[in-house]
Amino acid sequence: MLSELEKNSLSVQILRELSYKSKMERSLVNSLRKFDKETLFQEVSEMIRFYQEADILDIVDLDYRIKSVDSCIRKYNKFYPDMRLEKVFNDILGFRMLTDSYASLLEGEMPEEVRIVDISHGKAKDDGYRGVHIYFQPITSIIR
Secondary structure: OHHHHHOOOOOHHHHHHOOOOOOOOOOOOOEHHHOOHHHHHHHHHHHHHHHHOOHHHHHOOOEEEEOOHHHHHHHHHHHOOOOEHHHHOOOOEEEEOOOOOOHHHHOOOOOOOEEEEEOOOOOOOOOOOOOEEEEEOOHHHHHO
16 A cells, blocks of 8 residues: 555654644544634634645645635534544545556555545445545554
């Protein structure tokens, strides 16, 4: 899996550098209801700015998108009050890579910071979407 990403200049080191350090005073595993909405969206806006100003994205040879504040608000409203914060805002920055074979992404050693969600055969409520999501969460965030 890592070799596929590294072919496109996306290394674990770059992912670590792109990891936003939250300033929230509560653990991100808490549900949305535990956070003040205004404070939360100040943090979301800072995170978006962090990614917009990240020069390191210029060397990555993959399409990417930074989620808009409006999109984050819609997602918040959809999942409020019970969803965990870390689940709602785990995709502010996303990369897209096309591949001929999902197998190359699913094989091999994974660093402990990487989690793979295989949706290549569809979801429980199949809407036609196919893909493999690769989530990166730095160790410091996992321990927190």
